[in-house]
Amino acid sequence: MDLYEHQARQLFEEYGILVPRAEVTDSAKEARACAERLGGRVVVKAQVKTGGRGKAGGVKLAADPAAAELTARQILGMDIKGHTVGAVMLAQPVEIDSEFYVSYVLDRTQGRFVAIASAEGGMDIEEVAAIRPEAVVRVPIDPFEGVPRQKAAEIAAAAGLPDAAADTLAALWNVLIREDALLVEVNPLVRTARGEILALDGKVTLDDNARFRQARWDARDETQDRERGGLEAAAAAKGLNYVKLDGEVGVIGNGAGLVMSTLDVVAGCGARPADFLDIGGGASAQIMADGLSVILSDPSVTAVFVNVFGGITACDAVADGIVRALDSVRLTKPLVVRLDGNNAARGRAILDERAHPLVEQATTMDGAARRAAELAHAA
Amino acid sequence: MAIFLTKESKVLVQGMTGAEGMKHTRRMLAAGTDVVGGVNPRKAGRSVDFDDRAVPVFGSVLDGMEATGADVTVVFVPPAFSKAAVMEAADAGIGLAVVITEGIPVHDSVAFHAYAERHGTRVIGPNCPGLITPGQANAGIIPADITKPGRIGLVSKSGTLTYQLMYELRDIGFSTCVGIGGDPVVGTTHIDCLAAFEADPDTELIVLIGEIGGDAEERAAAYVQESVSKPVVAYIAGFTAPEGRTMGHAGAIVSGSSGTAQAKKAALEAVGVRVGGTPTETAELVLERLAGPARPRTE
Numbered sequence: 321m322d323l324y325e326h327q328a329r330q331l332f333e334e335y336g337i338l339v340p341r342a343e344v345t346d347s348a349k350e351a352r353a354c355a356e357r358l359g360g361r362v363v364v365k366a367q368v369k370t371g372g373r374g375k376a377g378g379v380k381l382a383a384d385p386a387a388a389e390l391t392a393r394q395i396l397g398m399d400i401k402g403h404t405v406g407a408v409m410l411a412q413p414v415e416i417d418s419e420f421y422v423s424y425v426l427d428r429t430q431g432r433f434v435a436i437a438s439a440e441g442g443m444d445i446e447e448v449a450a451i452r453p454e455a456v457v458r459v460p461i462d463p464f465e466g467v468p469r470q471k472a473a474e475i476a477a478a479a480g481l482p483d484a485a486a487d488t489l490a491a492l493w494n495v496l497i498r499e500d501a502l503l504v505e506v507n508p509l510v511r512t513a514r515g516e517i518l519a520l521d522g523k524v525t526l527d528d529n530a531r532f533r534q535a536r537w538d539a540r541d542e543t544q545d546r547e548r549g550g551l552e553a554a555a556a557a558k559g560l561n562y563v564k565l566d567g568e569v570g571v572i573g574n575g576a577g578l579v580m581s582t583l584d585v586v587a588g589c590g591a592r593p594a595d596f597l598d599i600g601g602g603a604s605a606q607i608m609a610d611g612l613s614v615i616l617s618d619p620s621v622t623a624v625f626v627n628v629f630g631g632i633t634a635c636d637a638v639a640d641g642i643v644r645a646l647d648s649v650r651l652t653k654p655l656v657v658r659l660d661g662n663n664a665a666r667g668r669a670i671l672d673e674r675a676h677p678l679v680e681q682a683t684t685m686d687g688a689a690r691r692a693a694e695l696a697h698a699a
Numbered sequence: 700m701a702i703f704l705t706k707e708s709k710v711l712v713q714g715m716t717g718a719e720g721m722k723h724t725r726r727m728l729a730a731g732t733d734v735v736g737g738v739n740p741r742k743a744g745r746s747v748d749f750d751d752r753a754v755p756v757f758g759s760v761l762d763g764m765e766a767t768g769a770d771v772t773v774v775f776v777p778p779a780f781s782k783a784a785v786m787e788a789a790d791a792g793i794g795l796a797v798v799i800t801e802g803i804p805v806h807d808s809v810a811f812h813a814y815a816e817r818h819g820t821r822v823i824g825p826n827c828p829g830l831i832t833p834g835q836a837n838a839g840i841i842p843a844d845i846t847k848p849g850r851i852g853l854v855s856k857s858g859t860l861t862y863q864l865m866y867e868l869r870d871i872g873f874s875t876c877v878g879i880g881g882d883p884v885v886g887t888t889h890i891d892c893l894a895a896f897e898a899d900p901d902t903e904l905i906v907l908i909g910e911i912g913g914d915a916e917e918r919a920a921a922y923v924q925e926s927v928s929k930p931v932v933a934y935i936a937g938f939t940a941p942e943g944r945t946m947g948h949a950g951a952i953v954s955g956s957s958g959t960a961q962a963k964k965a966a967l968e969a970v971g972v973r974v975g976g977t978p979t980e981t982a983e984l985v986l987e988r989l990a991g992p993a994r995p996r997t998e
Binding site for chain 1: 778779802803804805806809810812813814828840841842845855856857858859860861862863866881883884908910911913914915918934936937938939940941944945946947948950951960976977978979980
């Protein structure tokens with residue numbers, strides 16, 4: 321889960337990293353009051369989980385509280401790369417002397433977190449790394465040693481950052497570990513005209529797998545759901561692994577790899593998948609019914625493809641699930657079902673017996689995808 | 700001979716007394732696996748009856764190894780306890796730890812991978828279906844009745860795609876099938892399996908299944924060019940996955956231009972690996988390759 325900038329800022333502050341004074345609001349009127357409390361002149365920043373806010377006009381300087389209200393009114397509700405701005409952060413402006421970049425990110429190949437630091441902050445770090453690779457320092461971190469002050473000082477020195485930035489690096493490691501983050505990034509980390517080291521903007525991605533030991537996450541989830549589309553929110557509420565896509569064929573399968581493969585095969589037949597729904601291993605009738613109801617409620621879906629390979633999952637159980645789903649959900653669109661593997665013959669017999677006019681069976685994945693694509697286009 | 704797991708392997712199950720552990724221990728035994736014990740400190744000294752076999756429960760991996768000579772452990776313990784379980788197995792000096800558990804926090808797996816590496820323990824997983832050497836042994840949750848022993852080696856990030864390909868090629872059979880898992884950080888990699896299959900006299904052809912995210916497939920392609928003489932056929936899932944979205948597996952996410960299915964396919968094809976457009980087409984490529992004249996791969 322990605323955090324908003326203001327949530328990242330708050331975390332940094334809790335861990336002793338200096339940040340500009342700031343407040344967050346979803347109302348333009350309230351923005352004026354925030355600006356007054358912050359001394360009048362403020363930077364108004366759109367809170368969206370995507371980059372390129374500045375270029376899109378989502379970050380602006382306001383000279384006084386009245387201007388802050390006006391600017392907040394312009395930015396709130398703005399669309400930035402498909403994200404609607406629901407809140408703005410108002411921050412005290414900072415006089416910048418120099419800008420740096422620091423982060424910890426997972427290096428999948430090494431299986432380690434690495435510190436990335438550069439004295440050339442403020443711009444896209446991938447761009448800096450491409451143009452001047454020597455300006456970007458990468459240091460793998462031993463999970464059992466972490467980043468004590470001495471290690472942080474070495475990283476700062478290697479990247480040409482002032483020694484005071486080592487405090488930020490050490491504190492940022494604590495954020496990474498204690499908050500179960502997969503990414504913590506400060507860009508830019510700045511030295512102000514007064515010589516302070518300040519985190520001006522930040523990005524934090526938390527590890528969803530660590531939810532069980534991170535009690536504070538549920539509150540953050542509510543804001544997450546607000547940004548998520550209606551269907552995805554509905555699916556998440558039912559505990560379904562669902563991703564909304566742009567096409568017309570609804571796709572249900574078991575196992576992430578097989579569902580991704582199904583999307584590809586559908587696309588290969590000239591149709592576009594409308595969604596991704598993984599019912600997982602040992603799918604119950606309830607999950608099948610919930611999944612079908614979410615997919616059928618999507619108006620862009622014109623045909624549904626259920627693709628199951630019974631490994632652990634028994635195909636007769638899946639067929640039972642479909643039959644029970646047909647009893648509780650009114651099927652309004654054609655359904656193509658391909659069952660293979662464990663107990664496939666019994667599963668197919670169960671669907672044959674139910675003989676629903678909108679349910680068709682196919683014996684191969686490729687054949688079923690072709691049929692689903694035909695039906696989707698015929699609709 | 701197969702890789703990593705044979706009928707000689709003596710297997711412990713950490714978390715055997717839980718629901719998943721019980722279900723799959725029964726299946727592993729039915730597949731002929733020599734499951735020599737379970738591990739659960741709260742139930743040490745008891746035993747669990749599986750049909751005609753009583754499997755003892757040990758208080759620790761070390762106790763189990765000392766009593767039975769176990770050299771493989773399969774980990775079914777819940778995510779919160781997985782780090783401690785793998786580190787305990789590594790401390791005991793076990794050769795192979797197969798971590799089935801899904802949903803382990805990444806900081807925990809980073810730690811246990813580093814720890815296992817220092818102790819010389821090979822880890823497969825986490826979040827994987829394990830591995831099977833058909834006709835000999837099964838360590839994990841791969842269904843044992845899909846196929847028979849044969850000459851294809853398979854390595855895959857995905858469980859159900861592994862089953863699908865095993866099924867499509869069931870008449871040829873497999874030496875060993877390894878599900879390495881779909882997490883961002885896994886222990887045993889595609890490359891480790893390619894190296895082992897290359898050295899395995901029972902394996903004639905290698906099937907490599909990848910998916911979007913990371914650069915493991917690109918690295919595997921480079922390795923094939925340098926060090927693999929046996930034919931390799933590949934399949935990649937996720938051509939239509941949108942950028943920046945998690946697709947079921949924690950590791951299956953495309954970031955920017957890196958980790959795309961297109962890039963992986965191109966890297967593999969550039970070194971002479973044929974890549975199927977669908978699982979079925981991939982199986983056809985395998986059959987074609989096995990039927991054709993045995994000739995070295997041309998670069």
